Amino acid sequence: MGSYCFGIDVGGTTVKCGLFQTDGTLVDKWEIPTRTENKGENILPDVANAINLKLEEKKIDKADVEGVGIGIPGPINSKGEAACAVNLYWGFTPVAQILHDLTGLKAKAGNDANVAALGEAWKGAAAGAQNVILVTLGTGVGGGIIIDGKIVAGAHGAGGEIGHVTVVQDEKEACNCGNKGCLEQYASATGIVRVAGRMLAASEEDSTLRGLQNITAKDVLDAFKAGDTLAGRIMECVGGLLGSAIAGFAAVVDPEAIVIGGGVSKAGQPLIDCIQKHYIRHAFPSCKETPVKLAILGNDAGIYGAAKMVL
Template sequence: MKSYCFGIDVGGTSVKCGLFNTDGTLLEKWEIPTRTENKGENILPDVAETIKAKIAEKNIDKDDIEGVGIGIPGPINSKGEAACAVNLYWGFTPVAQILSDLTGLKAQAGNDANVAALGEAWKGAAAGSQNVIMVTLGTGVGGGIIIDGKIVAGSHGAGGEIGHALVVRDEAEKCNCGNHGCLEQYASATGIVRVAGRMLAASDDDSTLRELQNITAKDVLDAFKAGDAVAVRVMEYVGDLLGGAIAGFATVADPEAIVIGGGVSKAGQPLIDCIEKYYQRYAFPSCKETPIVLATLGNDAGIYGAAKMVL
């Protein structure tokens, strides 16, 4: 039985790294900068170097290492190949193969949101669950679907792209993906701000939001929690779209738990209650009892999930 594994989570500005025991105990975590210059050619060599340095520092026998898992911001297929990773300036990249060649270790690669979902299912909010849907509400809306303890990547690496489910059919503005009316356009941090702007423009209701120069998602969520009429309308609208979308995914995946993470989830239980209300309205009867819970691993979800991929 091998004792160690590495979990790597590549972000646009930094790479989070974790050394784990194979039972899931995080022994040490650290970060290195993400060097995206020259089309990100240094990123995987840098990851390999930091892993090799840690093995040397801890005097670990390479035969005692199960492998390394890595999460990447972009679609990755089941072979560990990235079609592209826009934030890293990568075109097609066989991530797992390159990392394995550079380190001499078994390597697995996955999409960062899917990997975070696996982390929450393994050691986080849904610990012990085999079937989990995770939705990350941040600058965009990401997601991950875990079935029988494994990531659903799909044939194009687009499995779990919850943020790009169509929720509004007559949306004029384009989503970043090129489509119109995606969940990400309403339930992300930027989406919540856009919805608030539209609702403020469409009504004369008093709102503390009118006094602010540049409204942020946090402003809207704080006003929502304080009972501000416009902010409540905004979040009811967002909760309706989000709860409905999750209910649709639940009919396919039938999860044991639904995990909500990302920066927007810092709004806490009031946000969960808002999503839950509409999830209950739309969910298939067999799925109505599924708990909706807040993610607990925070920024460490990615390294936990990446480690779990190789076990």
């Protein structure tokens, strides 16, 4: 049994790397650029090189390493194969196999949001919980579901795709996934801006948002926290869609905790309160008491979860 492991989180611009002891102690973390040119052919060799260099630097023998886990933005099946990863310009890629071949270490691969959920369940907001739903509100809406301490990946690696549950039946605009009315279209950072634009256009109501050029999600959330009534209505709409969608997932999973992460979650407790209020209204009675918590690992959730995946 090795006493170290690596957790790798591949993003569109940087790859976050963590060296851990197997008890979850973070020994070192660093980043390398994500080189997406030539269909991303350098990404996994760069990761392997970063691992090998770190082992040399720390004078750690490969025999003392339990393995390497890696999170990828896109669906990944149980064999650790990515069908595609659009942000990395990958087609079909057997991620775990390639990383094993390049490092000689045991390797596991998973979807980045699922892996982040595992991180929050292991060492984050839901530490010690065996059943957790994580919702990441960023550029998109990601999700991760942990049941009995394990990631629910599903048959196509699409388990926990919370952002793509239909929440509005008569939406005219298409989501990036091709469907219409997905949660991501309203509750992501870009979605909140969209809802704000529509509500501003549909009313004459006074709002601090009216004077702003290029409204951001942060502008909407700041106005909401400052008591702006139109921003309040925008967030009631967003919170209502989020709360009811999460209640639907909770009826399937019955989690010990629901964790909200991603850039939008920086809005803090007022956002949580808004979601929780609507969650309670829609949740099955046995699940109404389930706490909705802010993620605490931030950008490190991915490396923690990736490390945990291989243990």
